[in-house]
Amino acid sequence: WKKIDLHRKSKDEIYEMGAAFNHMIRRLSDNFEKQKHFVSDASHELRTPLSIIDSYARLLKRWGAKKPDVLEESLEAIVTETDRMKKISDQLLTLARSEEAEALEITSFDIASVCKQTVHSFSTSFQRTITLDAPEKEVIIEGDESKVKQALYILLDNAVKYTEQDIHVRLKEEGHHILLSVQDEGEGIPDSDQKHIFDRFYRVDKARSRSTGGSGLGLPIAKQLIRLHNGDVTLDSKPGQGSTFTIRLPVVQS
């Protein structure tokens, strides 16, 4: 903090300082509000599986040894909900870590080959048709390869989870940027949900997302990881026709 001699300042300067100070306080209080919401959403998301575990554990305590069907159902639910809690806490950790640009391990790597490997592994694991349209040659960019890969995984994982139709991955160069898009031919995302889709814990259909193990943290993580690289992730979706998520990344980190 620098000591400011107010007597030497003109009225205009003091007025400007006051306005800047007001603006700073407003931003701090907005951030504080957002943080409060986030903590409350996060505890709610963790409490839901915890309550399910709690009730099944009580059921087990009371009937487990006597009723094999209760034993089986309870253990199944406890394992599923524990996995869900583990996933949410891992994602929260990733989100917290991806706030810091210093955490990036920047190298030069071939994004075309990342796309080829990822598309191949998703098509094989999920037995889905995923087409790839990418330059034959290497497309070298600077960035944290594992974090860029993680963002692409999230987009592909969603396309696989939420749609049954074919998926198309496209990579192209545009000036000093690359555009990497994941397009699906699924049901798309309603217009009213599109502006919230990158919000933490936001899900279009909570029940459906829950049944596929979703927590509403995938897209915010993908966006934050790409923003750390001075890029962005955007959505273009037409309900009934499908969705296209596009990663835009600068070729060189400045």
Ligand code: ADP
């Ligand atoms: P989740 O863990 O629920 O998948 P995300 O943040 O990755 O969280 O996605 C948020 C929501 O956006 C999902 O719950 C789903 O409703 C919707 N969504 C994401 N990708 C798609 C897609 N390709 N098609 C339709 N809906 C999608």
